[in-house]
Amino acid sequence: MAARLVHVDDSSTRESLGSSPCALVIGNFDGVHRGHQAILREAVAHARTAGLEAAVLTFAPHPAAVVGRGAPPLLTTVARRAELVGALGVDCLYVRHFDAAFAAWEPEHFARVLVAEMLLARFVVVGENFRFGAKRRGDLALLRLLGPTLGFGVRVAGVASDERGPFSSTRAREAIASGDLAEAERVLGRPHEATGVVVRGDQRGRTLQFPTANLDGVTELLPPRGVYAVTVDRDEGERGFVPLAAGVTNLGVRPTVDGARLTIEAHLFDFSGDLYDARLRVHWRHRLRDERKFASLDELKAQIARDVADARAWLAQA
Secondary structure, X not given: OOOEEEEEOOOOOHHHHOOOOEEEEEOOOOOOOHHHHHHHHHHHHHHXXXXXXXXXXXXXXXXXXXXXXXXXXXXXXHHHHHHHHHHOOOOEEEEEEOOHHHHOOOHHHHHHHHHHHHOOEEEEEEOOOOOEOHHHOEOHHHHHHHHHHHOOEEEEOOOOEXXXXXXXHHHHHHHHHHOOHHHHHHHHOOOOEEEEEXXXXXXXXXXXXXXXXXXXXXXXXXXXXXXXXXXEEEEOHXXXXXXXXXXXXXXXXXXXXXXXXXXXXXXXXXXXXXXXXXXXXXXXEEEEEEOOOOOOHHHHHHHHHHHHHHHHHHHHHO
């Protein structure tokens, strides 16, 4: 079950948030990778023992989009983060709107008004490099100093790692950008995903006998152009995203037909039906090959058939 998603802005009050005393974990949590998961499991366990809600405070847009050099590519949407942290036992995901006015809050104001008064934190978990407040003047030492006066304790989150180093959103992004989906899955603890809405394409796939669902509105970081073995879920409303089919997806500009715009076209195995306007989630499982330009549509059709066979074979043994 997804965590309760609560948006917080300058008009929010404790009453409008409906908040309960909580163990609060603060961070961006883009990706909810294996390092994040370890922190959240520990915080949830503490919350249960102390009779508190388990809550996460994150920010949107990413603070770097407002006070830095631009936000890094997105790994997960806020809605997906609510699903992922909820699966770990988190009760509530607070999303504080981040703008220039909020960025100017003094550290003491941040800790007193947002953390203590609005969110009713009784226990706060942050990373050792945590910074907060105007010009990032607040640090872990200040938070620990303020905590007893404001009614919360402070704990520093440990860093989970493997033989390749700490799990991090940066490490996941680098793996995805290079097409190393196995490394991305190792860091995230699941395949990387893209979510969008099925729109009408030129229906060229039907003429090639490989109809595709064309995905639009994707905001997550995409791997390099190429052909991928995938699994696909469909949004079923109150039921959430439900497994739909395995398939093969072309991510690219379709050079054989002189395409120019980047498209995401998923051919679903053993599926027939109307998917227009459906919300789909594509799990990038394995990179099959680079995108290529073929001499003819017949040559392209033959390659797609090989791609389908290769994707089926890979997914069958995955």
